[in-house]
Amino acid sequence: MRTNRLLAIGVIAGVVLAGGAYGASAAKTNVATARHAGAAFRVALLNPGTKNDGSWGQAVDQGALNGAKAVGAQASLVDLLETPAQYQQQGAAYAKKGYDLVIVANGSDPQVVTALAKQFPKTWFCEVAATIANPPKNVCTINLTYYDGDFLAGALAGMVSKTGHVGEIGGYSFPQLNWEMNGFALGARYVNPNIKISSAYVNTWTDVGVTRSAAQAQIAAGADVIFSATDQATQGIYAAAQAKGNTYAISQYFDTHSQAPSVVLTSVVFGLPQAIANVIKLAKSGQLKNTNYLMNYQQGSARLAPFYGLAPKVVTPAIQKRLKAIEAMIVSGKLKVPALAAEKAGETYPLSKLPPAPKA
DSSP: OOOOOOEEEOOOTTOOBOOOOOOSSOOOOEEEEEOOTTOOOEEEEEOSSOTTSSSHHHHHHHHHHHHHHHHTOEEEEEEOOOSHHHHHHHHHHHHHTTOSEEEEOOOSOHHHHHHHHHHOTTSEEEEETOBOSSOOTTEEEEEEOHHHHHHHHHHHHHHHOSSSEEEEEESSOSHHHHHHHHHHHHHHHHHOTTOEEEEEEOSOSSOHHHHHHHHHHHHHTTOOEEEEESSTTHHHHHHHHHHHSSOEEEEESSOOGGGOTTTEEEEEEEOHHHHHHHHHHHHHTTOOOSSEEEEOGGGTSEEEOOOGGGTTTTSOHHHHHHHHHHHHHHHHTSSOOOOOOSTTGGGTSOGGGSOOOOOO
């Protein structure tokens, strides 16, 4: 297990990198509160997912619960939030109740966090997967180098693919999610510069049918490994892959092997629980700062889940050896995966800017 610490860096002026978007329709919210004996410090986490979705939502809720338990705080979890208005309403409600910290686990609309912080200067507001330029003094942001883990996932897909064609499906197109999509595409090209990449955004986190149709289209075009940058809707990719045969999926946020053992090649598991728990600890101790907290790969930002029954037949010893060599380059700093925010930038980024890939 890598050491999971947060590295504080200065806020990047003039740049807004968003993450965890929401859909257009309103959703019914779920609210849960965990209290610990003598708790005086109170934290609320606002989340687009749920505590048991096996994805982003579960990871961030787990982080809030773990952090609150560690410091004896009270944690209130509000799930299934989609629109900016819902985040504004819930954030204001908890600030009015005197909560010490409100964490917005959705970086698509930093303006909401900024507005809340100005309205409630005595409450700390921290946003996950966003970098806010010139934020109010009671704002922090939480980021991880998602693209490092996604680069490894792409390299794995590029080596496993028998057709020389991989696909990627994202929930929404915005900078932070594009980090993930681009990391995967660049990793696939790194090991196979001639690989073909199909990329699609389905504008949903939860619609399995829409995502299945997108995956079926990519499979029909020749893709035999599909990367998911969406949440519960990833089930649609599993269904499409299972129906085709000899086709695989790579998920994110949680180890989803048990959801579809025959097709889940691996999962990119992020250090979201640790990152959020650490921010709660800093806030409780009075050490939270008006900055961007960044967890990098060496500190546990991402890892690939085991290959389970798909090794060694699909993920062969030779593939595993080459993948470990690439990971070692990231750990040592020899290979620095770029954070590419523009849509499809990973498909055109010059490979000459990267060190040569280890030989097969």
